[in-house]
Amino acid sequence: MDRSATVGTGLTSGIAMSSADNPKLKEIVEAVAREIVSTDHRAGGSFIRTPLMYPGGATVVVRVDQGDNRFFVSDVGLGYQEAELMGAGSMYVKPARVIAEEAGVRFDNQAFFVLEASRDQLPGAVVTIANCSQHAVMRASDALAEKTFEDRKSRLYDKLVGVFERKVVKKNVEIIGASTQKWPIATIVTLHGHRPTIFEPVTKHPNSVAHAAMKFGDIALLKQDAPHRVAVVQSKAELGKLLTILSRSADVIDDNETNDRIRRLAMAA
């Protein structure tokens, strides 16, 4: 039977062949399944290496210990350790407690665990603990990203206060764009006799650039009432083609721009 016609993609019949026709493929798939889930029996215990990954790529590992016809399942604090290695250890415990409660498992401020699982419950317990451990590290990672951006906003404010008088620099304000959408703005400098100038940190992540471009574009449509807009990035050179998008609706400067140039930008408004 010509399976490629059935598939309708123009693929060669070799690629469209199922494992029924290709015992070699079946062997390969079986081998891959054994590679992505494996066991490790060491002096410290018996471990299952799951296919789940922490954000940095490390695989999630769960330990199983046996009591009298009952099993103890735990991530032995490996999720917490992963968060610590990322620099997000202090952001791990709070979401981890919530995750444990939602999943109906326990958490002792470092490790997720199921105290007693029967043999029948063991696979589910292993998967649940692995999921909790992964989820908690992902939440800590998100919190770390958020804090990093907040730190940049704080540093920008401190820099502007160093360039201008504190009373002309405002942080965390809102500006209503031409669409009537309210946009949060990190910092705005208002010099006497000049239009206000927005200084907004933007990362090189495409989502950050897209969001900033959308915000600046809507504000620019206020025309003569629009504040001057300046995007502050870590490195213009690293933005690549994203710089073109950003520069359509804002001036773009580096984090380490000179005070003199910043002053001139605000006074050009």
Add this chain to the structure above:
Amino acid sequence: MAQDIEKLFRADKLLAITPTWTDRGSDLLEIVCPLEIEGTVVEGLQFRLTARKSMPDETVTVQIEYHPPGEVGGPWARIEWRPLSGHNNKGLGPKEWQNRLITGCHHHPFELNHRYASNELNRGNLPIAIPIESSPKDFDALLQLVNEEFRVTNLQWIEVPPWEPVLPLE
């Protein structure tokens, strides 16, 4: 900033204080030590070493990390000796290392992560790792490897982790 971190990573470094093992609970042992370059203890530059109390001669992780003033920062490079976890490079890094699932000793090199995943480098992640073909045979050999890769030159101050192996129940 990009030049600074490369310069700092490639410089010869010293542990600035006598490193001592701390029991963090849940079987985790840890050393965190500031690093010194040319007589200056660099603000935010740290050496971190972890081990598991019940697992001697394995599961030791060593990394250099940088937490600049006012920033969160994160790790720059990491060596994992006889780890429990494997590592998946996903679709990152040089083509021959993409989507590789690595088990056993591996190294998250600064150069590869800085070149192919610099975004992640400042977000706490080291997404690219390569296997260490010739696994250090013991803790001292591991420290020798760390000396070569991370250029920390006074690692002889570090004592063997206070392991407490658990005897198997019969």
